């Protein structure tokens with residue numbers, strides 16, 4: 001479960017311009033929820049995700065993940081929680097382009113100091129689950145946007161974390177690929193994963209079991 005309590009985050013642009021990226025955000029994500037967050041560019045969606053991921057600390061308020069306040073944890077603990085408890089899918093995929101799909105998928109296991117052999121077994125399983133086993137040995141730079149998207153999700157699933165956090169996963173996808181991704185996220189949610197997804201796509205936004213809208217750092221039910 002994720003609980004954000006009155007979270008504020010202000011950035012300063014130049015000497016006297018303040019941006020209230022998060023302005024009194026309170027929200028609860030329960031285990032098994034499929035949360036969607038939409039809203040205009042600059043409304044604070046990515047900032048909110050980074051607070052949940054423990055990549056950014058709130059100025060005021062807190063974010064509690066399964067009883068743990070990430071802002072009060074050590075860097076090492078935060079990294080460990082991100083590696084083991086969260087499947088994070090980034091907007092620009094965050095893949096290593098000059099490496100193969102398999103090498104990219106090994107990474108979370110290497111961070112967790114687990115064997116390459118076990119990583120390869122798991123990678124094979126996940127790639128088959130996502131119907132992209134034929135991409136295993138391809139270099140990421142040779143893949144289409146939709147294929148990279150699936151690989152990014154595959155990497156997010158490697159550690160079998162219960163929480164999937166995805167920021168604009170449909171950014172580079174056409175309509176058909178977006179529909180497939182919605183189908184996949186719904187399926188993962190039915191299988192028990194908790195999902196938080198930021199999206200500009202209204203069809204995806206409407207697919208959530210809990211739907212939010214952000215504007216000027218504030219969050220509202222959609």
Ligand SMILES: Nc1ncnc2c1ncn2[C@@H]1O[C@H](COP(=O)(O)OP(=O)(O)OP(=O)(O)O)[C@@H](O)[C@H]1O
Pocket residue numbers: 011012019020021039040041042043044045046047048
């Ligand atoms: N590290 C930073 N330094 C300064 N300003 C920042 C920083 N991160 C975010 N901001 C500002 O905070 C506001 C919210 O940004 P954020 O990236 O959370 O928006 P967003 O809703 O994700 O937008 P988009 O839909 O374009 O991705 C914006 O005005 C942005 O310029």
Ligand SMILES: [Mg+2]
Pocket residue numbers: 045046047167
């Ligand atoms: Mg963003």
